[in-house]
Amino acid sequence: MASKTANQKTVAFADAPINQSLSAGDKIDLLRTMVRIRRFEQTSLKHYHNGSIGGFLHLYIGQESVAVGTISLLGDNDHVITAYRDHGHALAVGMGMDECMAELFGKATGCSKGKGGSMHYFAPDKNYWGGHGIVGGQAPLGAGLAFAVKYKGLEGCCLCYLGDGAINQGAYHESLNLASLWDLPVIYIIENNGYSMGTSQVRSSAYPKEGLAARAEGYNMAWDKIDGVSLYEIRAGVQKAVERAHKESRPSIIEILTYRHKGHSVADANAEKYRTKEEIQKYMNEHDPIEFWKSTLIAEGVITEDDYKEINKEAGAEADAAADFAIKSPYPEESEIFDHVYWEVDNNTAAGRTGRHFFHG
Amino acid sequence: MPREITYREALREGLDEELAYDDNVVIIGEEVAEYNGAYKVTEGLWKKWGDKRIIDAPISEAGFIGMGIGASMLGIRPVMELMFFSFAYVAFDQMMNNAAACRYMSGGLINVPIVVRGPANGGTNVGATHSHTPENIFANMPGLKVVTPSDAHDAKGLIKSAIRDNDPVYFMESTVLYGMTGLVPSNDELEDGELIVPIGKAKVKREGSDLTLIAHGRAVVTCLAAAEILAEKYKINAEVLDLRSIRPLDEEAIMTSVRKTHRAICVEENKPFCGVGAQISSMIMEQCFDDLDAPVLRITSADAPAFYSPPIEKLQLPNPEEIVERALSIC
Numbered sequence: 001m002a003s004k005t006a007n008q009k010t011v012a013f014a015d016a017p018i019n020q021s022l023s024a025g026d027k028i029d030l031l032r033t034m035v036r037i038r039r040f041e042q043t044s045l046k047h048y049h050n051g052s053i054g055g056f057l058h059l060y061i062g063q064e065s066v067a068v069g070t071i072s073l074l075g076d077n078d079h080v081i082t083a084y085r086d087h088g089h090a091l092a093v094g095m096g097m098d099e100c101m102a103e104l105f106g107k108a109t110g111c112s113k114g115k116g117g118s119m120h121y122f123a124p125d126k127n128y129w130g131g132h133g134i135v136g137g138q139a140p141l142g143a144g145l146a147f148a149v150k151y152k153g154l155e156g157c158c159l160c161y162l163g164d165g166a167i168n169q170g171a172y173h174e175s176l177n178l179a180s181l182w183d184l185p186v187i188y189i190i191e192n193n194g195y196s197m198g199t200s201q202v203r204s205s206a207y208p209k210e211g212l213a214a215r216a217e218g219y220n221m222a223w224d225k226i227d228g229v230s231l232y233e234i235r236a237g238v239q240k241a242v243e244r245a246h247k248e249s250r251p252s253i254i255e256i257l258t259y260r261h262k263g264h265s266v267a268d269a270n271a272e273k274y275r276t277k278e279e280i281q282k283y284m285n286e287h288d289p290i291e292f293w294k295s296t297l298i299a300e301g302v303i304t305e306d307d308y309k310e311i312n313k314e315a316g317a318e319a320d321a322a323a324d325f326a327i328k329s330p331y332p333e334e335s336e337i338f339d340h341v342y343w344e345v346d347n348n349t350a351a352g353r354t355g356r357h358f359f360h361g
Numbered sequence: 362m363p364r365e366i367t368y369r370e371a372l373r374e375g376l377d378e379e380l381a382y383d384d385n386v387v388i389i390g391e392e393v394a395e396y397n398g399a400y401k402v403t404e405g406l407w408k409k410w411g412d413k414r415i416i417d418a419p420i421s422e423a424g425f426i427g428m429g430i431g432a433s434m435l436g437i438r439p440v441m442e443l444m445f446f447s448f449a450y451v452a453f454d455q456m457m458n459n460a461a462a463c464r465y466m467s468g469g470l471i472n473v474p475i476v477v478r479g480p481a482n483g484g485t486n487v488g489a490t491h492s493h494t495p496e497n498i499f500a501n502m503p504g505l506k507v508v509t510p511s512d513a514h515d516a517k518g519l520i521k522s523a524i525r526d527n528d529p530v531y532f533m534e535s536t537v538l539y540g541m542t543g544l545v546p547s548n549d550e551l552e553d554g555e556l557i558v559p560i561g562k563a564k565v566k567r568e569g570s571d572l573t574l575i576a577h578g579r580a581v582v583t584c585l586a587a588a589e590i591l592a593e594k595y596k597i598n599a600e601v602l603d604l605r606s607i608r609p610l611d612e613e614a615i616m617t618s619v620r621k622t623h624r625a626i627c628v629e630e631n632k633p634f635c636g637v638g639a640q641i642s643s644m645i646m647e648q649c650f651d652d653l654d655a656p657v658l659r660i661t662s663a664d665a666p667a668f669y670s671p672p673i674e675k676l677q678l679p680n681p682e683e684i685v686e687r688a689l690s691i692c
């Protein structure tokens with residue numbers, strides 16, 4: 001159960017105009033999206049354990065409010081790019097469970113046709129640009145998406161998510177400098193779950209007492225630090241940054257405090273060694289964004305406990321159906337290995353037909 | 362009338378024409394705008410096109426090249442200048458992972474129409490850190506294209522193709538070639554009204570019958586000099602094939618020439634290990650084994666970092682005398 005103090009804090013953020021504008025239906029949709037993400041991942045975990053899913057599986061469980069809250073603020077000219085812990089953002093931008101689940105299973109019907117896997121989801125039609133496996137590697141790309149929006153004269157922005165460990169990569173710092181120097185409408189969202197794999201925040205980062213986002217001061221950039229348990233707080237805080245990007249074409253860094261309930265990836269054998277069981281339990285009890293939002297909505301009289309059960313049930317059924325879809329889908333053909341390497345080859349253009357492009361065999 | 366212009370001017374003409382051709386073309390790099398380019402390739406372009414199209418970047422190659430890659434995913438056509446291609450290594454993750462693999466990992470949903478260009482050559486006494494020739498390294502990565510023009514004509518025609526290409530193209534020039542002049546047609550004498558050289562097409566720079574010298578970039582110039590010596594002193598008639606593009610590679614032109622001359626030497630300023638010539642000699646061996654009258658030879662830079670001392674660095678790079686000597690060993 002969410003603590004009382006947190007609930008009091010939430011009331012203040014609930015008054016923000018951006019939250020006042022939410023209808024009961026909107027609030028339920030936000031809940032539904034968070035629950036769908038969780039059920040999707042719980043189902044994927046089951047299939048990971050039975051051997052149907054290979055490689056890494058970085059679960060977002062516990063962090064759902066970050067993707068859902070921030071993405072709920074976006075419009076047609078706003079873009080999203082993130083790291084490998086990308087399932088939540090994918091579902092939040094509106095990708096379907098089927099294509100997301102099938103990608104985990106390595107199937108031809110996956111969002112990336114089985115070529116990307118868990119860490120590399122993409123949906124450009126939904127302004128979703130990945131899904132990136134190299135820690136911090138997406139930071140310059142986020143600046144570039146913002147650059148393109150601005151270059152085209154559109155009022156939009158790019159939300160670029162990264163972890164508390166990723167902020168120590170050089171590419172991130174280069175991106176901050178460029179973003180501020182060139183007035184790029186990019187918002188770096190630090191999803192601070194306290195750990196980069198097994199290394200805690202204090203063991204990996206040097207930072208001022210105000211927190212990780214405060215490094216923004218060095219780049220003459222706006223920043224904020226937000227408690228990620230509450231959708232109201234996330235929406236109220238990040239809205240200011242979106243506004244800043246849209247109206248002033250200025251970048252921001254927003255640190256959102258969150259927690260992952262599971263290990264770094266499913267393969268994290270030490271998930272309960274670098275963090276105590278008590279710590280994990282405390283966050284699950286007091287900082288679970290779904291529980292928190294659910295109790296907020298019940299307190300507001302927007303839903304009942306039964307409504308919640310129904311949402312949960314539907315999401316579970318949807319996830320099971322997605323797994324079914326994935327299981328029944330075919331694997332890609334071997335011949336697809338050489339598709340999607342070169343645009344010009346795929347489109348059989350004159351350039352694609354000129355010279356030898358592949359050198360095997 | 363064809364004009365005698367420098368490689369540098371030819372590049373600039375190509376860039377200027379593409380800036381006019383497509384509003385989404387934007388040039389970004391260190392000193393490209395107000396300073397007119399460290400090697401003056403972009404001279405005058407900022408004055409003509411202004412701040413939106415020609416942008417001075419801070420010294421931040423991973424940042425601005427990565428940014429260009431991100432922008433290209435949304436349809437911008439960034440032409441990024443590296444002051445030296447050697448500096449690609451600080452942007453390596455962006456250039457090898459993000460540019461090369463985003464299309465593949467998205468199952469074809471994304472493409473990255475970026476050009477990264479700059480000089481990639483040794484021989485100017487700037488030491489090991491500034492003398493890298495990474496064409497083999499980048500050509501190793503599927504998804505990337507590598508282009509290496511050796512003269513003014515191709516510099517112009519290939520930069521235009523590179524900018525219009527919808528895949529990432531790494532365009533490697535040479536500070537030694539920038540000042541060299543060559544004949545470049547003016548647009549009004551061309552049927553299509555502009556000079557386009559397709560990527561992936563080699564060019565026979567000198568016809569010959571006894572031996573094929575296969576080269577790219579400045580090594581082509583070295584081979585042409587060697588071919589003159591071979592003809593004058595030894596009555597050996599060498600063909601010089603300029604690859605122009607490393608990937609895609611004009612395999613047909615290579616094999617056609619080798620089938621005619623029955624002998625081949627791959628000459629490049631790359632290092633030997635897994636150099637461009639290693640790939641090509643393996644392909645010749647597989648496809649032209651019975652046509653060969655001698656083993657395929659390779660001439661590369663000496664297998665050591667670039668030496669600063671001017672007289673010694675000269676010895677590290679392929680030179681006409683070395684080519685002549687090796688040619689005589691198989692002719």
Ligand SMILES: Cc1ncc(C[n+]2csc(CCOP(=O)(O)OP(=O)(O)O)c2C)c(N)n1
Pocket residue numbers: 085133134135162163164165166167191193195196197264
């Ligand atoms: C360049 C690079 N180095 C190391 C890794 C391995 N790695 C993957 S995730 C990770 C931890 C990142 O932590 P953080 O940025 O806090 O994100 P989180 O996993 O907590 O979401 C590491 C070390 C990698 N993928 N890329």
Ligand SMILES: [Mg+2]
Pocket residue numbers: 163164165191192193194195196197
């Ligand atoms: Mg973390």
